[in-house]
Amino acid sequence: MKVIFCGGGTSGHVNPALNIAAALKKRVPDAEYLFIGTEHGIESTLVPKAGYPIKFVEVSGFSRKFSFKNIKKNARAAVQAVTSVRAAKKIIKAFGPDLVIGTGGYVSWPTVKAAAKRGIPTLIHEQNAFPGVTSKMLAPYVDRICISFDGSEKYFPESMQSKMVLTGNPIIIDDLTREEARKRLGLTPDEPYILSYGGSMGARRVNELVFELMEKYTGPQGIRHTHAIGRVGYAEFDALAHENGFYNKENLEISEYIYDMAVRQAAADVIICRAGAMTLSELAVRGCAAILIPSPHVTEDHQYKNARLLADAGAALVYRETELDGDTLVSAVKDLVANPNKRLRMQTAVKNFAMRDSADMIVDNAMDIFEKR
Numbered sequence: 001m002k003v004i005f006c007g008g009g010t011s012g013h014v015n016p017a018l019n020i021a022a023a024l025k026k027r028v029p030d031a032e033y034l035f036i037g038t039e040h041g042i043e044s045t046l047v048p049k050a051g052y053p054i055k056f057v058e059v060s061g062f063s064r065k066f067s068f069k070n071i072k073k074n075a076r077a078a079v080q081a082v083t084s085v086r087a088a089k090k091i092i093k094a095f096g097p098d099l100v101i102g103t104g105g106y107v108s109w110p111t112v113k114a115a116a117k118r119g120i121p122t123l124i125h126e127q128n129a130f131p132g133v134t135s136k137m138l139a140p141y142v143d144r145i146c147i148s149f150d151g152s153e154k155y156f157p158e159s160m161q162s163k164m165v166l167t168g169n170p171i172i173i174d175d176l177t178r179e180e181a182r183k184r185l186g187l188t189p190d191e192p193y194i195l196s197y198g199g200s201m202g203a204r205r206v207n208e209l210v211f212e213l214m215e216k217y218t219g220p221q222g223i224r225h226t227h228a229i230g231r232v233g234y235a236e237f238d239a240l241a242h243e244n245g246f247y248n249k250e251n252l253e254i255s256e257y258i259y260d261m262a263v264r265q266a267a268a269d270v271i272i273c274r275a276g277a278m279t280l281s282e283l284a285v286r287g288c289a290a291i292l293i294p295s296p297h298v299t300e301d302h303q304y305k306n307a308r309l310l311a312d313a314g315a316a317l318v319y320r321e322t323e324l325d326g327d328t329l330v331s332a333v334k335d336l337v338a339n340p341n342k343r344l345r346m347q348t349a350v351k352n353f354a355m356r357d358s359a360d361m362i363v364d365n366a367m368d369i370f371e372k373r
Helices: 011-027 043-049 068-095 108-117 133-138 158-163 178-185 204-221 234-243 261-267 277-286 299-312 326-338 340-353 358-372
Strands: 002-006 032-037 054-056 099-102 122-126 144-147 164-166 193-197 224-228 252-255 270-273 290-292
Touching (some): 002 011, 002 068, 002 108, 011 043, 011 277, 011 358, 032 043, 043 054, 099 108, 108 133, 144 158, 144 358, 158 164, 193 204, 204 224, 204 234, 204 252, 204 326, 270 277, 270 326, 277 299, 277 340, 290 326
Parallel strands (some): 002 032, 002 099, 032 054, 122 144, 144 164, 193 224, 193 270, 224 252, 270 290
């Protein structure tokens, strides 16, 4: 059996593909895998690190905002929309897949469409409550659409409903205990540990707020704190971290990306992060107490809406960027560090949002469409 995975741009599209691949590998150990992505996406790093081969195509999205710069960008995107399909066809013909799975990002469009046109079984997975443009464009072509939130189906045409199945987001379930995770990181059972990140590509405001937290609280208090800056803006914030002396403090750890996220999440007392769909799924499965700062730059404000569901259930604290400053964040973190019972209530509540068998459900659907052909 040969399987192609395509999904890229950010870890929110790449990690689902990697997690589905891991689950499928357990089911079909001798299968061959190939990933298709773009050279400038985070997949160019994450996929090879996970041990899978990857081929690249050139594709980009269209900008809706009118400007001379965007006219040129959209013209290039229009050309790539055609050439990327041709490139994907060549890769598909050479590899000869029995199944193609897309997990979003612009690169899914040419690959999944080309495969569907050749009669190859195709499945797409949509991580967000509000489906992305790529998922809606591919819906008429694919054999199965896996969605992660109840209600997402209303954004697809009525004719697509029979293809849909609610699976949730695929998270690798390792059941790593807090004690085991802390032992791996060299943490004592009782010392406070803060984890923060703004996503694989980074988030300027999150970085600014976290750096204030490090300067005013975790740094001088000697509290262990790990922060990932992200790819965009890394040079700027890395330089600022040096300027502020953060790298001279043994309790502070700053990097571009966190590769052992499951271990860090399991060990953390407080997590500060965005509210992307995959992030919320990870928090739920691992039972993490979190302070969520939803991105204001997403369609239909879906990060805030999803985060609000957790907040209303007592499963997380949620702040819009506009209502959060460094002092407010310091106060919120201090309060959670000082109140283990409050953290425990949040950890218990967030677990009610977990769907623990999502990866296996997606593999079930993938095998179903494969066996029916």
